[in-house]
Amino acid sequence: MFDLRSLYQEVIVDHSKSPRHFGKLDPCTHQADGHNPLCGDQLHVYLHIKNGCIDDLSFEGDGCAISVASASIMSETLKGKTLGEFEALFDRFQQMVTAPVDQPVADDGMGKLTVLAGVREFPSRVKCAILCWHTLKSAMHADSGVAKTE
Amino acid sequence: MNPFIDIRNDFPILKQQVYGKPLVYLDNAATTQKPTTVIDALCNYYRQDNANVHRGVHALSERATVNYERTRDDLVGLIHANNRREIVFVRGATEAINLVAQSWGNANVAAGDEIIISAMEHHSNIVPWQWLCERTGATLKIAPMNARGELLMDQFDAMLHARTRLVAVVHQSNALGTINPVAEIIQKSHAVGAKVLLDGAQALAHMAVDVQALDVDFYVTSAHKMYGPTGVGMLYAKEALLEAMPPYQGGGDMIRTVSFERSEYNDLPYKFEAGTPNIAGVIGFGAALRYLQSLGMDAIAKHEQSLLAYATDKAESTGYIRLIGTAKNKASVLSFAVNGVHPHDLGTILDRDGVAIRAGHHCAMPVMKFFGVPATARASFAVYNTKDDVDTLFVAIEQAYAMFS
Secondary structure, rough: HHHHHHOOOHHHHHHHOOOOOEEOOOOOEEEEEEEEEEOEEEEEHHHHEEEEEEEEHHHHHHHOOOOOOOOHHHHHHHHHOHHHHHHHHHHHHHHHHHHHOOOOOOOOOOOEEEEEHHHHHHHHHHHHHHHHHHHHHHEEEEEEEEOOOO | OOHHHHHHHHHHHHHHHEEEEEEEEOOOOOOOOOOOOHEEEEEEEEHHOOOOOOOOOOOOOOHHHHHHHHHHHHHHEEEEOHHHHEEEEEOOOHHHHHHHHHHHHHHHHOOOOEEEEEEEEEHHHHHHHHHHHHOOEEEEEEEEEEEOOOOOHHHHHHHOOOOOEEEEOOOOOOOEEEEEEEHHHHHHHHOOOEEEEEEEEOOHHOOOHHHHHHHHOEEEEEEEHHHHOOOOOEEEEOOOHHHOOOOOOOOOEEEEEEOOOOOEEOOOOOHHHOOOOHHHHHHHHHHHHHHHHHHHHHHHHHHHHHHHHHHHHHHHHHHHHEEEOOOOOOOOOOEEEEEOOOOOHHHHHHHOOOOEEEEEEEOHHHHHHHHOOOEEEEEEOOOOOOHHHHHHHHHHHHHHHHHHH
8 A cells, every 4th residue: 555655645635625725716818628538537727827827716516536636736836936937847847757766856846746656656637636737738839729738 | 355366377477567656557548458368369470380371272361261260250240240250350439430430420410410429439439420420511419418427318319300311439438437328329319310339449358248239330349458468459240331432441361352443342241350460369369258258248247347346435435536427337447536636646656556558538528617626536447456456556545644744
């Protein structure tokens, strides 16, 4: 069970059962849908951007524990960050969840996001963890389309 | 007492460990494992007989052709077809349905006509009919089901009328396990002049089927769900229908003579087998059919029913599992939701215990929508599964449930 606990840490289980920033954001400046066809995860993210900063954000939807917890932790982390900081964190998050298992993860400054590092041991679940980030990015870029993990 | 206890030895893949745990393979509705006889048939063809079929004068081609055609006879025997001209080899059930939709559909369906499918169809028995309706102006009707996952036959009856050209339904649902009342469906459809296609991809490995007794017009299946290789399947159709249908694909083997002005088509069933077929796959399919026949379809059905009943009782006794699909007449599939655990998480957690199940929409998204779930977990049984497998499954589910509660 040890390696399973690296994926389903208590923080992740907690966020999946009581997601933070869950619900509609009104008013919002940007929003987008995200869909992971593999497990049926459906996310909708709301963003309020003011002066180049993520003033507030939230999400709604239905998904597996990893996708819900990831969206919840992402929302906590990104509130108040600049768009530039978002881009940098997105890059580092992607690197963290796709890094080879036998290499150490550079997790300084990643805060609570590091609890999702265990996902890299479960390649089929990386898409679940990253869906909310792609969805947020497509909202920011005001793509009207749906963010996909495929 | 499991009458098939020894047959696990016939499946070399089952002897392995996954993450240090013995493999418990319960994803048989996705694909079944292959017995040694099937693996050997594939290898022997490539080691000894590899040659093209139906055209060589040399010994290898003759051997390949004999073994290839033998599978057609095995299928005639298994499903009780009238003759071997009624058996067409295709890539799988999906291609078989597409063949019927293109060839028979284009020639026989017109604007104002109707096609009926059921609410529990696999995407492969939805999309080709949607396309046919778009091409022709026909209308697609969906026969509804109840909360147990059973077709509502009075509503089906009310849908049938003189403009119904085709009824295409699944024999056994891959997502729910429901066995549909196909004899009644066929008889009622024929009464209004409609043809019937049965999707037998799930059914044929689990029950005896007699296409002549059923009087079904089209019956399709995939070898890989019946212990055979991937990439090969069967279309059965009544000879008169195949005779009247235009070819599906053009190429070698499906013609008798070709000139630049016109081509004359080959006899049945070769008219529908353009190009070099999946020869090894068809030969492996034959080995799988003989394996099934050696066990006996009725004995297989009895064994799997006892596993399903045992698993259903266990699920109901937990108090935290909701079964999706509780038809009175069902087989080999246990689709379910565990309170507080998303199916995808359950699949990952079970995998680390060596238990392989499916988590997802099972290529039946309308079924998921009907039951109000994004996905289900599905354990599906085959001849080599045991009560021990079921016990291991439920111990692992209990751990997953505990992790999230």
